[in-house]
Amino acid sequence: MSDPDRAALLFPVGQPLGELHARPGGGPSCHRLRIGRRPVHLTDPAEALLWQLAHGGVPGGAPCTAGAVLDRAAALGVAGAADVLRTMLRSGTLAAVRLEPAEAAAFARRLRMCPMLLGFGPLPSGGVAVGLAGGVLAELPAPIHELWRWAGIAGSIWEVCAALGLALPAGAARPPTESLVLALLGDLHPMLTAGAVYLDAALTMETHTTTNTQQSLLS
Structure with a gap:
C-alpha cells in the first residue's frame, strides 16, 4: 500500500473509555474506545500514541496532518509509524481528509x-x-x-x-x-x-x- 498522504489532516475516531490494566499497579494492557456500538481495544502502544497525537497540539500551532503526526511519533521513538497509521486508517480508528470540497463532504x-x-x-x-x-x-x-x-x-x-x-x-x-x-x-x-x-x-x-x-x- 502507498504511503499515507502526509498533507491530509488526521483525526482520531472513537469515544475514549480509558486504559484497561491487567493487574493492579501494572501498565495498561490496552486503551479502550467505542466506535458506534463497537468496542475497540488498542493493544499496540504505538496505535494508542498515534490516536492521541491525532487530537492536535502540534508545536507552533501547525496543522495536525498525517505528516506532522508521523514526525512526532518518530521523534518519540516509534518504529514503523507509517505502517501503524495505515492499519489504523483501515480499521477506522483514524480518519484522514484533505481540505477539498468533495473529500471533505x-x-x-x-x-x-x-x-x-x-x-x-x-x-x-x-x-x-x-x-x-x-x-x-x-x-x-x-x-x-x-x-x-x-x-x-x-x-x-x-x-x-x-x-x-x-x-x-x-x-x-x-x-x-x-x-x-x-x-x-x-x-x-x-x-x-x-x-x-x-x-x-x-x-x-x-x-x-x-x-x-x-x-x-x-x-
Whole structure:
C-alpha cells in the first residue's frame, strides 16, 4: 500500500473509555474506545500514541496532518509509524481528509461529531466559552459553537452543517454545506484537544435523522 498522504489532516475516531490494566499497579494492557456500538481495544502502544497525537497540539500551532503526526511519533521513538497509521486508517480508528470540497463532504457523511463539556455563553471576544464546572477549557467561534451545540442530535457532520444552513433567518445568505464543513474541519483539532468533542461513526437512517435535525433547528 502507498504511503499515507502526509498533507491530509488526521483525526482520531472513537469515544475514549480509558486504559484497561491487567493487574493492579501494572501498565495498561490496552486503551479502550467505542466506535458506534463497537468496542475497540488498542493493544499496540504505538496505535494508542498515534490516536492521541491525532487530537492536535502540534508545536507552533501547525496543522495536525498525517505528516506532522508521523514526525512526532518518530521523534518519540516509534518504529514503523507509517505502517501503524495505515492499519489504523483501515480499521477506522483514524480518519484522514484533505481540505477539498468533495473529500471533505465524504468525510462529513461518514462521521459524526459528539459534543462534550458545557456551554458557558458568549465572551467579550465574540466567541463562546465551553468547559466544566471548574472553568473554561475552550473558546469556540460563534458559528462553530452552533455546530457544536446541535451536533449531538445529528446523524453526521454533514447533517448538522446542512441543517444549520437551513436554519438561518429568512433572507440571510445560506452558505453551501461544503463551506460549513470546511470551516468546521479547520477548527476541529482545538476542540478535540480540549475534550469538547469526539468523533464517532455516522448514525444510520440518515434521511430520517436529517429531517429530525432540521425540524429541531427550525422550531
